[in-house]
Amino acid sequence: MATIKDVAALAGVSLGTASRVLSGSSQTSPDSRARVTAAAKQLNYIANGPARSLRRSRTDVLGLLVSDIRNPFFSELAHAAExxxxxxxxxxxxxxxxxxxEQEAAYLRTFASQRIDGLLIAPQGSDVGALRALRDSGLPLVFVDRAVDGLDVPTIGTDNEDGIRRALTWLHEKGHRExxxxxxxxEVSTGHERRAAFLRFRDELGLxxxxxxxxxxxxxxxSGVEATRAVLASGARPTAVLSADGLMTLGVARALREEAASELGAxxxxxxxDLDWFDLVSPPISAVRNDASAIGRLGVEALVDVIEGRPGASxxxxxxxxxxxxxxAAGAGA
Amino acid sequence: MATIKDVAALAGVSLGTASRVLSGSSQTSPDSRARVTAAAKQLNYIANGPARSLRRSRTDVLGLLVSDIRNPFFSELAHAAExxxxxxxxxxxxxxxxxxxEQEAAYLRTFASQRIDGLLIAPQGSDVGALRALRDSGLPLVFVDRAVDGLDVPTIGTDNEDGIRRALTWLHEKGHRExxxxxxxxEVSTGHERRAAFLRFRDELGLxxxxxxxxxxxxxxxSGVEATRAVLASGARPTAVLSADGLMTLGVARALREEAASELGAxxxxxxxDLDWFDLVSPPISAVRNDASAIGRLGVEALVDVIEGRPGASxxxxxxxxxxxxxxAAGAGA
Incomplete structure (x- = not known):
């Protein structure tokens, strides 16, 4: 029986390209698609990798590998995906x-051994090799929240740049300069993108x-506690702090309250x-609403598209x- | 080849008893154990249910079915279990x-179709049949947080009665009577036990x-918002509210704050x-610390014991x- 390697060889394309065409990825050239499809037909190719054969005996089970289940962003994303x-x-x-x-790599092995139809993953960003191998095995794959450079996988993320712009513009309008x-x-795409956006809009707004x-x-x-303490210990005197995720905001709030008892003002x-208790603290915490539910929902939509042979949209x-x-607008009593 | 039914028939015990003995449960009589062991030996019985055969080709994967992944209690439990x-x-x-x-039942079917060595579950409490069938299939099973009446499965829970006693005693000492x-x-064991304990200690303390x-x-x-509104709408004027879980406490706090703007005092x-933001609200929220980490850790310990043929302890x-x-003791700044 012909393998995907035979198909790639006959079509004159890489194994990755053949895999992408056969798994219905949108990021392939018309030329590759024509050659791979013709080669598969000529060789009477039937997908036979372990993952693809499992796909054919569908289990109707999806995998979802999140970065941190204790982070409300990811538990909300998981709930919406489900x-x-x-x-x-x-x-x-x-x-x-x-x-x-390392734990991500262990779970990629676990999922590879289980009977799932496809996998949603919020990648840690450092082990591209394991993710590439998984994609090349033919297991339908979609990234959520975070992306990995150089891997052609449908990705559902947040508009990090625009979110940071909203936050800094609001702070600027309220008179904050420090x-x-x-x-x-x-090393995580969301960490990188939010930082780059902060530096850019900070300069554009003249902060x-x-x-x-x-x-x-x-x-x-x-880490939010530690980072805030480090900023204050440096001698800087910010009038506002922008935190790049909800859990770190908890730490920022805790560290600022410690300091408030000593020398600093509000x-x-x-x-x-945005976390569910931000309206209950005094003063309430304003937030960029990062729509975990939409990301979870669109992630499943894209993954099911790939599983069913349609291109998955980023x-x-x-x-x-x-x-x-x-x-x-939300007011203190909202 | 002999089946577990043959073993049960020869031993003169129920299928459930035979299954419990063969899966190493502690809750079997010495007499049953002797008879089932002898019958299994005589028939040259080898466990051959789908779950047990998978157990023999160990996957080193455990399942954990939680009640609500968005509830911090369960995400903490899951993290510790992991x-x-x-x-x-x-x-x-x-x-x-x-x-x-219903969703619990769907996931029990999913886990039955996957290659796992055992399952931790926080049961919803209503579908005993599906849980019994799963246990009788020979899949090692441990309950966490919640129990189900009439099912002999190792259970790691909280001392709900003592937790409620601590809370009410503290409130009583602070002078609260309403x-x-x-x-x-x-219908959930934790809901039932906490309510029974409230009624008991309320009366013992003369509240x-x-x-x-x-x-x-x-x-x-x-539901915490709605329950609090209902209490206040009834005309009752509590000086304190005891909420039976952390997520409902969020709702209680929100509902009380709405009211505080109108007629009620603090x-x-x-x-x-205990949730991680309770020290940040004003006034801070005191709490019964329900040790999700210990429950997750002990749950895995018991499950691994059952998998490896030892009795799992509740x-x-x-x-x-x-x-x-x-x-x-914790103070406002802790």
Whole structure:
């Protein structure tokens, strides 16, 4: 029986290209598609990789590998993915990389050994090889929240640049000029993109370029505490802090409250990610609403498209801004 | 080849008893154990259910079916289970019943079709049949957080009675007599146990027995809003509210704040489940610490015991009380 390698050889394309054409990826040239399709037909090729053979005996189970199950952004994303999957006749098995590339690799092996029809993944960003191997095995794959450079996989993410722009514009309008930034890990696409957007709009708006105002954490609460303490210890005196994810915002709030008891006055906090308790603290925390539900839903839509042989579409989901300041649209009592 | 039915018939015991003996359950009589073991030996019985045969070709994958992945109690439990599993050479696939018995049933079918060595489950409580069938198939099973009456499965739960006692004693010492209770769903064991404990200690401590003070929700935030509104609309005037889980506490806090803007003074909130933002609201929320991490860890320990042929031990994990009142041990700045 012909293998995908035979098809690639006859078509004169790489194994990856043959795999992409045969799995219905949109990112292939018309020429490649014609050659691979003709070669597959000539060789009477039937997909026979372990993943593809499982695909043919459909299980109606999807995998979802999130970065951190304790991060409300990802539990919301998982919940929305599950509802959309259910609507389409699938169930979802979840796994948690726990913001750890090694653990991500272990779960990629686990999913490869299980009977799933496709996998949604929020990649840690460092182990491209394992992801490429999985994609080349023919297992339908879609990225959610985060992307990986150099891998042609449908990706559903947030418009990070526009979200940061909304936050900084709002802070600028409220008169803030010394704005600290607690960013995410630069090796993760969301960490990188939010930081680049902060630097760009900070300069465009004429906010302070004091390098002591820029710190980063790892998208966990404790790192928000540490980054905030580091900014304050540097001698910088921000009037506002923009935090690059919801869990770090928890840490920022905790660190600022510690300091408030000593020397500092009120520092405004703005969060990328809106958490359900932000309206209950005093003063309430305004936030960029990062639409985890839409990302989960569109991720499943794209994955089911790939599973069923249609091209999966990439999306950047739009953010909105939730103004909880006294005069803001959401108001203190919203 | 002999089946488990043949073994049960020869031993003169029920299928369930034979299954429990052969899966190493502790809750079997010495007499049953002797008879089943002898019958299995005489018939040269080899476990051959689909689940047991998979067990023999071990996958080192555990399943964990939680009630609500968006509830921080369960995401913390899942995280701890995963760490303990990893320490023991297993990975964990998660699924979310979403507080829905039908969805639970769908995921039990999904897990039965996957290649897992055993399953941790926080049962919804209504579909005993599906759980019994799964246990009788020989798949190692452990309950976490919640129990199901009449099913002999190792169970790792919280000492709900003692947790409620701590909360009510603390409220009583602070002078509260009109204490409202926002309970969970009575058909779930934790909902039932916490409510029974509230009624018992309310009476023992001589707190108001006004029935308008007792309401219940479904362990979700919105139901906490509705239950609190219902208590207040009844004309009752509680000086404190005890909420039976962390998500409902979010709803209680939101509903009380709405009211605070109109007629009511400050109402003290105490939560069963401690959430990470309770120290940031004003006044801070005191809480019964329900140790999700210990439950997740002990759940994996018991499940691995059953998988490896040892009896799995049940536990009630002790709670503690986090006093965040101005004069409390944790203090406002903790």
């Amino acid at each position: 509802r959309e999957a259910q609507r389409r006749g699938y169930t979802v098995l979840l796994a948690n990389a726990d913001e750890d590339a 704005v600290a930034f607690v960013g995410g890990p630069p 302070s370029a004091d390098p002591r105002l820029v710190a980063h954490g790892d998208f966990r609460a404790e 520092v405004e906090i703005v969060s990328f990610d 999306h950047r989901v739009t953010t909105s801004f939730v103004d909880r300041s006294a005069g803001g | 760490r303990e599993a990893q320490r023991r050479g297993y990975t964990v696939l998660l699924a979310n019943a979403d507080e829905d018995a 204490v409202a209770f926002v309970g969970g769903p009575p 108001s027995a006004d029935p308008r003070l007792v309401a219940h929700g479904d362990f979700r935030a919105e 109402v003290e909130i105490v939560s069963f489940d 536990h009630r994990v002790t709670t503690s009380f986090v006093d965040r009142s101005a004069g409390g």
